Amino acid sequence: MRQPPAYDHPLRVVRFEDLQRGERSPIILTRMPDSTPLANTLGKLFRSNVLLLLITAVFCLPVTSFSQQEKPTGDDQTTLRVDVDLVNVLFTVTEGNRLVPNLAKEDFIVEEDGRPQQISHFSREVTLPLTLAILIDTSPSVEPVLELEKQTAVEFLQAVLRKKDLALVMNFDRSVSLLQDFTSDIRRLTKAIQSVSIGGGTSVHDAVFLACDEKLKQETGRKAIILVSDGGDTTSKLKIKEALEAAQRADVIIYAISNRAGSMLFRGGGDDGTLKKYAEATGGKAFFPSKPQDFKKAFDAIQEELRSQYILSYTSSNSLKDGGYRSIRISAPNQKNLKVRAKKGYYAAKS
Numbered sequence: 001m002r003q004p005p006a007y008d009h010p011l012r013v014v015r016f017e018d019l020q021r022g023e024r025s026p027i028i029l030t031r032m033p034d035s036t037p038l039a040n041t042l043g044k045l046f047r048s049n050v051l052l053l054l055i056t057a058v059f060c061l062p063v064t065s066f067s068q069q070e071k072p073t074g075d076d077q078t079t080l081r082v083d084v085d086l087v088n089v090l091f092t093v094t095e096g097n098r099l100v101p102n103l104a105k106e107d108f109i110v111e112e113d114g115r116p117q118q119i120s121h122f123s124r125e126v127t128l129p130l131t132l133a134i135l136i137d138t139s140p141s142v143e144p145v146l147e148l149e150k151q152t153a154v155e156f157l158q159a160v161l162r163k164k165d166l167a168l169v170m171n172f173d174r175s176v177s178l179l180q181d182f183t184s185d186i187r188r189l190t191k192a193i194q195s196v197s198i199g200g201g202t203s204v205h206d207a208v209f210l211a212c213d214e215k216l217k218q219e220t221g222r223k224a225i226i227l228v229s230d231g232g233d234t235t236s237k238l239k240i241k242e243a244l245e246a247a248q249r250a251d252v253i254i255y256a257i258s259n260r261a262g263s264m265l266f267r268g269g270g271d272d273g274t275l276k277k278y279a280e281a282t283g284g285k286a287f288f289p290s291k292p293q294d295f296k297k298a299f300d301a302i303q304e305e306l307r308s309q310y311i312l313s314y315t316s317s318n319s320l321k322d323g324g325y326r327s328i329r330i331s332a333p334n335q336k337n338l339k340v341r342a343k344k345g346y347y348a349a350k351s
Contacts, residue, residue: 085349087112088313090125090222090253091283091330091342092305099308100338108340111329112316121313129164130306131182131219132157133211133252134193136171137229139202141270142259146198148292149228149259154190156226156299160306161186168215172207173199174235182215201235204274205243208254212246222309226302227256227278230270240274244281248325249347254278255305256286257298283343316348323350 089110093100105122134153138146157167166182169192180192208225216223225247233240247254256275272288279286285305287298318326327345332338 085315085319086120086313087117087316087328087346088251088311089283089328089330089342090309090311091340092309093332094339094341095337099304101308103310103332103338105312107332107335108312109331109333110312110314111331112314112318112326114327114329115317117314117317119312119314121311123311125222125309125311128222128311129162129166130160131216131221131223132160132165132167133216133223133225134167134169134189135207135211135225135227135229136169136193136196137202137204137259138171138173138196138199139230139232139234140173140198140200141202141230141232143198145259145292145295146196148295150193150196152295152299153193153226153228155296156303157189157193158186159300160303161189166219168211169193170207170211171196172203174201174203175199176203176207176210178215182219202229202233203236204229204231204233205236205238205240208243208278209238209246212243212250212252216252217246217250222253222306223251224253224255224284224306226299227254227275228259229256229275230258230260231256231272231274232270233274240277244278245347247278247282248343248345251343251346252282253284253343254282255284255302257295257302258286258288259295260288281344283341285341318348321349321351324348 093103101124105119108119108122110117110119134157136149136153142149161167161184163184166184167189168178168182169180169189170176170178179195180188183189204227208227211225216225256279258270258272258275260270272286275286275288278284285302287301289295289298312330316326325345325347328343330340330342332340
């Protein structure tokens with residue numbers, strides 16, 4: 001059985017599995033500082049009128065990880081190299097607002113910490129299955145646009161998910177809840193999205209960290225988070241630095257959609273800079289709709305980009321297994337009008 005990660009910060013993740021085999025109730029990822037009395041956390045342990053029993057016993061037994069759903073496999077898909085010494089980089093190329101999908105390996109150079117690297121594998125990536133995490137902000141500030149968010153998120157999944165793709169749904173306010181684990185079942189995903197409701201507080205950084213460290217880190221292939229939020233954070237136990245590190249270690253691309261559009265009451269809230277940081281560090285993109293009706297345009301743009309990516313691999317010239325951060329830069333030097341968007345770096349293995 002996979003052991004839970006060791007946390008070096010005052011965050012304890014309590015995971016509950018539904019006792020009814022075959023059906024999954026929402027799993028509450030409850031952040032509890034070590035100094036917090038157990039009695040103060042009991043109010044967080046209810047969802048959908050299901051009483052999660054044996055609370056005290058949880059603290060006497062080892063914490064088990066989320067159950068992992070077997071990922072579909074097949075021979076008609078691109079293979080992502082997972083050699084520990086091989087660095088895989090998904091990236092997107094644009095010219096203005098237009099995606100450029102027909103470039104060759106010879107058009108690019110890749111540098112790590114400023115040193116040129118030898119590209120060993122290159123392809124246009126349209127077949128490798130997607131693993132998506134939909135993270136929906138349900139803090140009070142987003143109430144005016146929540147229903148539209150739900151509708152466009154469902155339409156996005158209906159359009160983007162293919163047979164071998166998987167997605168999960170999480171929502172966050174003061175707490176972070178996994179409403180639907182990895183599945184390709186649109187009906188289950190839709191039910192989960194439609195179930196979200198407004199809570200109190202906003203824990204963006206905790207949500208990103210948990211999605212990456214607890215769920216996406218164990219997956220292979222193309223992995224992305226769709227973060228629907230105003231970017232404001234008022235209740236996270238973690239900082240953005242820790243959440244970004246988790247995303248980079250899990251090799252996740254983050255696409256952020258601001259949901260502040262159309263709300264006169266909450267127009268002064270949120271943090272666009274947070275959304276930009278998550279997107280830029282991971283090779284994604286942040287969208288800022290000017291009106292609620294533009295949510296669909298943002299989801300459509302993400303859908304198109306996910307099906308227009310490239311992937312390259314190289315063996316790092318730095319053979320040290322020191323666990324350190326290494327910066328990456330991909331460019332198309334002979335085509336100055338093109339912009340390459342990729343993750344800013346990765347963390348090396350540690351021996």
